Amino acid sequence: MTGKGVSYGVSKINNIIDVKALTKVFNGKVRAVDGISFTVREGEILGFLGPNGAGKTTTLNMLATLLRLTNGSATVNGHNILEDADAVRRSIGYVFQDPTLDLELTGRENLDFHGRLYGLERIVRLQRIEEMLEVVQLTDRADDLVKTYSGGMKRRLEIARGLLHHPKVLFLDEPTLGLDPQTRRSIWEHIQRLNQEKNVTIILTTHYTEEADYLCERILIIDFGKIVALDTPSKLKARLEGDVVSLVFKDPAVIVRIRPLLEEKEWIRSINVVASGNSYARMSHMIQMKRGMSVGIGIGGIIPGMDSGSIGGRGKIPKQVQQMLAKGMADENGQRGRDEGAKCLNLLVDNGGHRIPEIVKLVDEAGVILESVELHKPTLDDVFLSVTGRDIRDERGSFMEMARRHRIVQQARGRRIRG
Ligand SMILES: Nc1ncnc2c1ncn2[C@@H]1O[C@H](COP(=O)(O)OP(=O)(O)OP(=O)(O)O)[C@@H](O)[C@H]1O
Ligand SMILES: [Mg+2]
Structure with a gap:
């Protein structure tokens, strides 16, 4: 699956954003950025991928001139963010992380209000509103109150609003936060269309590795305010040579026991403890299931020896291992709940398919029960883990983050929240 079938013309080679040693320190102590x-080419979609508090929003806010930088410099569309803030603001559109629509107004009224703020003359404003409503396919709902919109419709309206003044650059801060997978995909398509048809340069922030992978020409991984990786998704993944074998244990406590045994094997390049399974693979599997495609046993629908897209070698998989792989797949098919407490060890190995029998034997001889075995090519989740030492899915799952996201989702759905 790829969403990056963009052909880049000559006009796309210029750097529309140029950031140098950009720094933000809050209250003299928090080094947020x-x-x-980094630079962004005109027409590019650049993704900021990072855990909570990494500095993504702070960076966007400085580039959008909403927050004053502490050190460094940046230009947006050729304008210095300190010296020419007005010109920068005219060049950009911003879809904020937290929803900011007026729920008591209609979609059209929200856009109209924004157009007035930007000083668009009536005729131009009305034309642009129609144009943007069409771009995000909300024309038929334009005169309904926003509180009656679905979460995805609201996000699309916010994107339309961000584009009303025809900005060269669009900042999307977590464009699909809290949306269901189907709505998320529809937003992705809108983002791609905007980029391709209107040549809008886009910086988006996300926690969703699959979103960054699908949409972005390059991904900037940010952690503790620093860039820890910046490259195309395929090059980032290619850095991790080999295959990832995920061992999911029924009892997380056994990990301490099994890990040293695995560490003795020189063909295992790295070992990481993660929450469970692999989200990208889960997603591609679910997409395949939805499309009614035939799916092989194992993560991502492929195991060695099954088809031309296999990972690792073509070794014969013992029945016992096949059963475990199949079990892993059943979990991907929506029955993961019972695995909630399960912990997983991700092993980076050459020829993962060939090594699985050996790994299973080792675990078995140690008297440890495996819940399932999963095999996949390195994904951005694995890249994230290797450069930050943390599992991005754990980062999404902290209590504070869940509470914050719950609030945003509730707002997106238009429910009344107390406090
Ligand atoms: N106004 C502020 N005053 C003090 N600290 C702040 C302020 N805004 C952000 N921070 C801190 O700066 C750091 C970076 O925050 P930022 O919002 O940029 O993170 P983020 O990468 O967007 O995270 P998330 O994924 O949760 O949105 C965090 O430690 C945050 O607490
Ligand atoms: Mg943020």
């Missing part, structure tokens, strides 16, 4: 430098 710590000397980051």
